[in-house]
Structure formats: structure tokens, C-alpha cells
Amino acid sequence: TIPIFLHSVVFKASGLTTLPSILxxxxxxxxxxxxLTLVSPYLLRTPKFAVLIPPQFERGTKPAQTHTSQSPISVECHLPVGKTAESDKYRSDNDPTNLAHKKFLLIDTPGHGKLRHHALDNLTNPQNLKGIIFLADAAILSAGDEGLRSTADYLHDVLLLLQKRMESKNKAAKKLKEIPILIAxxxxxxxTALPAALVKSSLETEITKVRTSRSKGLLDSGIGMEDDSEEKDDWLGEVGSKDFKFSQMEEFDVLVxxxxxxxxxxxxxxxxxxxxxxAERL
Ligand code: GDP
Incomplete structure (x- = not known):
């Protein structure tokens, strides 16, 4: 993570906010x-910081508002027009390259532990939210690696929040019926990177452990002792299941x-x- 400075105008309320967004x-x-730097033509990166130049510079607005990546930042993106590889010659109609003109907002949120509440607050807030990308470092997910634990911990919280969104007071959150989430x-x-299938199973195994230790923590603290339902509400996935599987989230319309x-x-x-x-979600 490096600081991102938002140069000049902060996004206009109109126009951009109606773009489909991916968190x-x-x-x-x-x-x-x-x-972000890869996908946004508006983000210029130097080794120490990045500058985001929003596409719609509006005259007369106050210049030079800065913004660091300590809070969420929206970046307008275009699906890239990729070089057509030989193996990709027979593209189907819904191929992403055919959607290259499609714009969307990518909303970056801070991953630092203390700043995570921003990410979690914003999970269900963006207008026109089409999906969530959870980026994980596949090179630190081997069994016993601290990276596996912390990644599973974060993912557990995100999934639990999505599972519980129907109880949320936030109307926008309730409207989101299905939420697709890509673990990238x-x-x-x-x-040292694990292949995708192993990333999936390792995270499922680790989230099983997180889930168990969280529920033990609740029991130890006495929370949920009188009212059994409260504890169940904080249980990720299928109640009574021994192992957590991402497919258990489908019941809550969270498609992983x-x-x-x-x-x-x-x-x-x-x-x-x-x-x-x-592309399939825009
Ligand atoms: P952030 O904290 O999630 O914003 O992560 P950064 O984008 O700052 O990346 C953290 C480090 O990982 C940087 O040194 C990147 O150059 C490096 N990095 C990011 N993606 C890749 C990748 O696909 N392969 C490798 N080898 N390094 C990467």
C-alpha cells in the first residue's frame, strides 16, 4: 500500500456515481x-505514491483536494482491450474484449487492520454495486503461514457481513439481493503461490478454524448463552456444519x-x- 493522492477535483456527484461499481x-x-494502477488510465504511480487524476475535470471547482488511500477511493476504469492471443481466436459474444468500451468504478479500500472498518462500512454502500473482488496474495497462503490466518480472518468478516446484510438498517444493503464475490x-x-483450487480449499479450511474460535470466544464471554439465536447469527455459513465451504454462502445469495x-x-x-x-457483471 502506498498513499494515493486524489488530484484536483473530487468526483462529481452526477455521472460517475451511476457507473456500475466493483468494490x-x-x-x-x-x-x-x-x-488499480494497471486498470486505471488516470492513476499515475511513482515508487512512493500515486496520483489519481479524475477523468472529469470541472472548471471552477476548488483545486488540489488531496486524498490518501487511508479511506476508500473510486477509480474509473475501462476493461482493457487486450491483445488477442492465438488461443483466444474464437471468442464468444460475451467476451470481455467485446465490452472494452464499458466503464466501471473500482473502489479501493484500505486493507490495513485498523482501517478495515472503512472497508466493511463501505461493503454495501456503493450505488450500483455489481460485485466485490477480494484480492489475496496466493504466495502467503501455505498451511501454517500467518498470511493464511490473517487473510481467512478478513474474508470471514467480509462474508459474515454480507450474510447479515438483510438485518442491516441500511436500505441500500437490503436491496442487494445477490452479491457475487471474486476471490482473486x-x-x-x-x-510459492498456491494454485487457485488450493487457495480455495486452504481458505475454506482456515475459515472453518476462524469460525470455530469465534464461536468459542462468544461462549467464553457469555454472549449468546441465554439467547441461543444471537450466537447462531454470528456463525458463518450453514448452522451445524462441521466444515465451512464457500458454497454454503449461496443460501445467503453470496456467490463466491x-x-x-x-x-x-x-x-x-x-x-x-x-x-x-x-465483464459478466457489468
Ligand atoms: P496493496 O497493499 O494491496 O495496495 O498492495 P500493493 O499494490 O502495494 O502491492 C504490494 C507488493 O506486492 C508490491 O511490492 C507489489 O509490487 C507486489 N505485487 C503486487 N502484485 C503482484 C504480483 O502479481 N506479483 C508479484 N510478484 N508481486 C506483486
């Missing part, structure tokens, strides 16, 4: 800023997919699966 979340260091397993160029890629490294970015997922 980008994930632990610090997973590659969110790198992904990043840094596949690194040799996992796809691998890399923003940098290797022989350049490999992000086609993620674009495809976005």
Missing part, C-alpha cells in the same frame, strides 16, 4: 494499489468464485479471468 478489498500487500488469487507468478492471476511479475500481467468475471 476492491483485501489485506494490505495483496496488490490492490498495483491492480494474486501473485501467481511467484513459485476463486480465480488466479498476477498483476505484475512474470511475463507481464495475467488478469484475463478477473476481467471476464467483471
Amino acid at each position: 476492491l478489498i483485501g489485506p494490505s500487500g495483496s496488490g490492490k494499489t498495483s491492480l 488469487a494474486n501473485k501467481m507468478d511467484l513459485f 468464485e476463486v480465480a488466479g492471476g498476477n498483476v505484475s511479475g512474470g511475463e507481464g500481467p495475467v488478469v484475463e479471468k478477473w476481467w471476464r468475471w467483471i
